[in-house]
Amino acid sequence: MATQRNLDETTITDAVVDQFAGxxxxxxxxxxxxxxxxxxxxxxxxxxxxxEWFQGIDFLTRTGHTCSDTRQxxxxxxDALGLSQLVVAQNHKRAPAATEQTVFGPFHIEGxxxxxxxxxxxxxxxxxxxxxxxQVTGIDGTPIVGATVDVWHADAEGFYDLQDPNxxxxxMRLRAVFQTNTDGRFSxxxxxxxxxxxxxxxxxxxxxxxxxxxxxxxxxxxxxxSAPSYDTLITHIFVAGDRWLESDAVFGVxxxxxxDFIRREANETAPxxxxxxxxxxxxDYTFRLQPI
Ligand SMILES: [Fe+2]
Numbered sequence: 001m002a003t004q005r006n007l008d009e010t011t012i013t014d015a016v017v018d019q020f021a022g023x024x025x026x027x028x029x030x031x032x033x034x035x036x037x038x039x040x041x042x043x044x045x046x047x048x049x050x051x052e053w054f055q056g057i058d059f060l061t062r063t064g065h066t067c068s069d070t071r072q073x074x075x076x077x078x079d080a081l082g083l084s085q086l087v088v089a090q091n092h093k094r095a096p097a098a099t100e101q102t103v104f105g106p107f108h109i110e111g112x113x114x115x116x117x118x119x120x121x122x123x124x125x126x127x128x129x130x131x132x133x134x135q136v137t138g139i140d141g142t143p144i145v146g147a148t149v150d151v152w153h154a155d156a157e158g159f160y161d162l163q164d165p166n167x168x169x170x171x172m173r174l175r176a177v178f179q180t181n182t183d184g185r186f187s188x189x190x191x192x193x194x195x196x197x198x199x200x201x202x203x204x205x206x207x208x209x210x211x212x213x214x215x216x217x218x219x220x221x222x223x224x225x226s227a228p229s230y231d232t233l234i235t236h237i238f239v240a241g242d243r244w245l246e247s248d249a250v251f252g253v254x255x256x257x258x259x260d261f262i263r264r265e266a267n268e269t270a271p272x273x274x275x276x277x278x279x280x281x282x283x284d285y286t287f288r289l290q291p292i
Contacts, residue, residue, distance in 0.1 A: 013037060016040075020033055059203055059206075063202070070162040070167070071162075073106075076202075077203070079250035080204050084104070088102060088103060088234075095290060097140075098233075098290040099235055099286075101233060101234055102235050102252040102257060103234075107162065108150070109175065113172060113176055117186055117188075118189070118272055120188070120189040126191075127156030127191030128191060128192040130189070131188075131271045132151075132189075132221070132282075132283045133187045133282070133284045134185065134187065134283075134284065135185045136184045138230070142184075143184025143185070144184045145183075147225055148227070149180065149224070150223065151221065154194060155193075156193075156194050157194060158196025161175070163199070176188065192261065193221055195218050195242055195243070196216070196217055197217070198250065214249055218244035219238065222235075227289060230289035230291055231292055237259050239258075239259075239261045240258050240259060240260050245258065259283055259285050261281045262283070263279060
């Protein structure tokens, strides 16, 4: 038992760890012990001052206060510190043939509206039309029938619907849920997504500004693909050629998730058979799920 009295900046660590010795859950004990050791080592390494300690407390307090039903500043902080991608990487090691996992991000909403195959999820929204055709398969190429596919992305200005302060849940835009058909396929019409800055009007934005970091993310569409007996795939498909692919503010780019969003001229035939009167884009992608 470490001494619990007259503690200095070195002896205090074992004293605190000892207080967790009776934790019944061994995993919780391991996590708390390691957390204390790393936290204390961090404070000693940077010789943390009292002012800096309080700035940290204030920063985390304001990060919490910035969260709401439609804003998750703590996930954004985790993303911007690379913790989210680190946790994703160490929990989803997949066969090379499987589609790679990337960060979930703070803009997903559970309960998006189910849509039929081919639906337009950007009805009357400004932007270049984008036609997405996709298939969900196992790593051996076998189509997965009845997979559930959540889709969400930013608009042509780089904003998600829930970032609008007047937005409400019955006004979901650029998000939907699809089911794959008997060929494991699904398709939809939307608009070409734009690169965007992560929100900079909160504590995470202050951190980026104070450290001279870019807030930009390369243009992408988010997908969550789930099916029984497969590891749920949470990923983005990034637009090939985007200028921010090498400096994503949340470290989420995977080479295998960069795809060609092919520009087509007005009056060419789109995948749904229509001939849009303006230029448009097409994306065709195969999601390969890892069996559990
Ligand atoms: Fe996003």
